[in-house]
Amino acid sequence: MTTTYDAYSAGATDDGTAEGKVFNLAGSDWDEVVAGAKDAADDERLVVNMGPQHPSTHGVLRLILTLDGESVDEVRVGIGYLHTGIEKNMEYRTWTQGTTFCTRMDYLAPIFNETAYCLAVEKLLGVTDKIPERANVIRVMMMELNRISSHLVAIATFGLELGATTVMLNGFVEREYTLDLFEEITGLRMNMAYIRPGGVAQDIGPAAIAKLRAYLERMPERFGQLRKLLDANPVYLARTKDVAYLDLTGCMALGVTGPVLRSAGLPWDLRKTQPYCGYETYDFEVHTQDTCDVYGRYLVRMAEMEESLKIVEQCVERLTKGSAKDGPVMIEDKKIGWPAQLAIGTDGMGNSPAHIGHIMGESMEALIHHFKLVTEGFRVPAGQAYAAVESPRGELAAHVVSDGGTRPHRAHFRDPSFVNLQATAAMCEGSYVADVIAAVASLDPVMGGVDR
Amino acid sequence: MSETGGVARRGMFGAGSTGDTSGYGGLVVRRQVAASSPRPYGGYFDDVADHMERSGLGDAIERTVVDRDEITFFVKRERIRDVAAVMRDNPELRFELLSGVSGVHYPLEEGGELHAVYHLLSMTHNRRVRLEVAIPDADPHVPSVVSVYPTADWHERETWDFFGIIFDGHPALTRIEMPDDWVGHPQRKDYPLGGIPVEYRGAEVPPPDERRSYS
Numbered sequence: 001m002t003t004t005y006d007a008y009s010a011g012a013t014d015d016g017t018a019e020g021k022v023f024n025l026a027g028s029d030w031d032e033v034v035a036g037a038k039d040a041a042d043d044e045r046l047v048v049n050m051g052p053q054h055p056s057t058h059g060v061l062r063l064i065l066t067l068d069g070e071s072v073d074e075v076r077v078g079i080g081y082l083h084t085g086i087e088k089n090m091e092y093r094t095w096t097q098g099t100t101f102c103t104r105m106d107y108l109a110p111i112f113n114e115t116a117y118c119l120a121v122e123k124l125l126g127v128t129d130k131i132p133e134r135a136n137v138i139r140v141m142m143m144e145l146n147r148i149s150s151h152l153v154a155i156a157t158f159g160l161e162l163g164a165t166t167v168m169l170n171g172f173v174e175r176e177y178t179l180d181l182f183e184e185i186t187g188l189r190m191n192m193a194y195i196r197p198g199g200v201a202q203d204i205g206p207a208a209i210a211k212l213r214a215y216l217e218r219m220p221e222r223f224g225q226l227r228k229l230l231d232a233n234p235v236y237l238a239r240t241k242d243v244a245y246l247d248l249t250g251c252m253a254l255g256v257t258g259p260v261l262r263s264a265g266l267p268w269d270l271r272k273t274q275p276y277c278g279y280e281t282y283d284f285e286v287h288t289q290d291t292c293d294v295y296g297r298y299l300v301r302m303a304e305m306e307e308s309l310k311i312v313e314q315c316v317e318r319l320t321k322g323s324a325k326d327g328p329v330m331i332e333d334k335k336i337g338w339p340a341q342l343a344i345g346t347d348g349m350g351n352s353p354a355h356i357g358h359i360m361g362e363s364m365e366a367l368i369h370h371f372k373l374v375t376e377g378f379r380v381p382a383g384q385a386y387a388a389v390e391s392p393r394g395e396l397a398a399h400v401v402s403d404g405g406t407r408p409h410r411a412h413f414r415d416p417s418f419v420n421l422q423a424t425a426a427m428c429e430g431s432y433v434a435d436v437i438a439a440v441a442s443l444d445p446v447m448g449g450v451d452r
Numbered sequence: 453m454s455e456t457g458g459v460a461r462r463g464m465f466g467a468g469s470t471g472d473t474s475g476y477g478g479l480v481v482r483r484q485v486a487a488s489s490p491r492p493y494g495g496y497f498d499d500v501a502d503h504m505e506r507s508g509l510g511d512a513i514e515r516t517v518v519d520r521d522e523i524t525f526f527v528k529r530e531r532i533r534d535v536a537a538v539m540r541d542n543p544e545l546r547f548e549l550l551s552g553v554s555g556v557h558y559p560l561e562e563g564g565e566l567h568a569v570y571h572l573l574s575m576t577h578n579r580r581v582r583l584e585v586a587i588p589d590a591d592p593h594v595p596s597v598v599s600v601y602p603t604a605d606w607h608e609r610e611t612w613d614f615f616g617i618i619f620d621g622h623p624a625l626t627r628i629e630m631p632d633d634w635v636g637h638p639q640r641k642d643y644p645l646g647g648i649p650v651e652y653r654g655a656e657v658p659p660p661d662e663r664r665s666y667s
Contacts, residue, residue: 083629085645088638092645092660123520252548255603266575273578376666383519386571386582388551399569401556404481406666410639414552414571422606451629 059447094377106449112391114195119387135199141315149178150392199330240295244439258394263296270390547572553607555615614639
């Protein structure tokens with residue numbers, strides 16, 4: 001449908017009409033645009049509003065492209081379509097309930113959101129050193145599994161956006177195996193609220209360890225297959241090599257971190273440079289590329305998944321044989337630590353019968369304590385803390401402010417998707433339209449994290 | 453801190469509408485005094501502070517707080533851009549990455565209700581510092597640091613959107629998360645969360661911002 005009225009730029013001129021012709025498309029009607037563009041000789045530039053509902057914009061991302069034929073003159077990024085006010089909501093819940101909210105921000109990396117938040121809360125409480133070793137090992141293992149599942153989605157959706165369904169199916173199958181592990185360990189595939197201030201929600205059972213072992217055996221071969229599909233695939237190379245160039249200077253100026261930064265040659269990985277949760281005790285490498293392009297970012301992600309597998313293997317060793325073989329998974333301090341032994345009852349998962357028996361049958365004090373901890377929550381000394389973790393997309397950090405109460409005064413998340421998306425224009429302007437898709441996909445933005 | 457007199461909290465259990473049966477009703481917890489931390493700060497903090505002073509930033513810093521292994525420099529708002537530029541360019545400081553800018557609203561802090569918080573990261577020296585600017589609600593202007601750190605662009609837009617802090621010199625300070633025609637700045641403490649009561653097993657649960665608060 002061709003009109004002169006543009007609902008998106010209403011107000012651009014006084015009478016509410018756009019400067020040129022407006023095409024409203026719903027798909028499969030590009031002929032109209034082609035025909036319309038042909039007879040508009042004086043109006044060569046085409047402004048295309050891509051998204052927020054578009055299959056290749058990774059959710060509700062809106063790109064406003066100014067095109068000169070096939071090449072992109074200008075890119076503007078519109079976000080905010082998935083803003084849910086999670087940060088504001090967290091100010092009205094207890095510190096522990098906060099995990100349930102922040103886990104939903106970057107929905108492909110829930111464990112990282114929870115960990116960043118919990119590390120910040122623990123820093124405020126001053127209990128960072130008192131987190132049990134077993135809880136830390138479980139945290140690291142969950143984060144690395146999550147990194148694998150997130151990178152798998154990044155690579156799979158990237159394949160889909162370039163039209164390679166095989167890559168998509170292969171990636172999602174493997175991700176599903178990873179999510180099965182999450183389900184076994186936490187009870188949920190996504191948004192687990194598993195990492196809690198003081199430790200983790202519950203211990204890992206023998207069934208999960210067996211599943212982890214099977215997973216560790218399966219994955220190296222599957223990564224090999226994925227590499228066979230893509231590493232030297234001429235079509236894939238043509239779409240990714242020397243595309244969406246962003247060098248180290250650009251990364252620094254735009255605050256870009258994560259695989260994009262490492263594809264520019266800087267081995268900056270918070271797990272190595274500013275370790276947390278005991279990462280300094282694990283044996284793994286930080287992979288870099290110096291191509292600064294989409295292909296380099298793919299290679300970095302692939303190598304990171306293989307490294308993550310190594311870390312998971314070391315975690316399983318520690319959880320079964322090593323120093324973290326047994327022991328609590330929640331801080332000993334009863335004023336902070338929630339009961340971390342859960343069990344399946346007739347009405348779903350809840351506190352273990354032993355804990356219920358203790359508070360209901362044995363100790364009135366324990367009942368009062370449990371009730372106060374759950375309804376009121378614990379108080380956190382006033383102050384502010386900043387804790388950063390290396391999420392699959394870069395530096396994910398929580399800036400948490402307490403006024404001394406049982407709720408956060410402010411919880412702000414520095415989400416890497418939000419920051420990295422700013423690089424879209426630097427990567428795309430001057431390139432072809434088709435490369436915009438590749439550029440955005442190589443940033444791997446998750447709109448839940450961008451908009452929060 | 454006028455009528456509250458620096459009091460952070462009275463009583464113990466958040467119950468203000470009923471009679472005091474707990475005996476804790478008279479409890480008064482005072483707010484922390486805004487004071488500078490004494491030297492030495494410890495770790496690399498002294499080194500950073502020395503180099504900042506040597507670069508002529510001594511008078512730009514109102515106070516310095518070291519807390520929980522983090523250092524915060526409270527910067528005079530008119531100097532924030534100079535401070536950012538020196539922090540980035542001085543090879544001894546070299547904070548080449550701005551992790552983010554965000555706001556915090558302290559409604560009881562008279563004359564400094566709104567804070568803009570900057571987290572700087574030096575990859576060269578592997579250090580982090582925090583810069584903070586406190587500004588009055590009545591005059592919420594801060595110079596933009598986009599010309600120093602281009603990454604601040606969206607962060608400052610977000611802080612404007614959520615807190616109403618105006619970053620002077622920003623290339624296009626528009627709303628980023630909320631719709632363009634939105635009224636108000638949602639992350640401020642005087643902006644209600646909203647919500648409706650929910651019925652659960654016969655009882656009515658009020659919306660979150662009307663539930664009992666203990667702080």
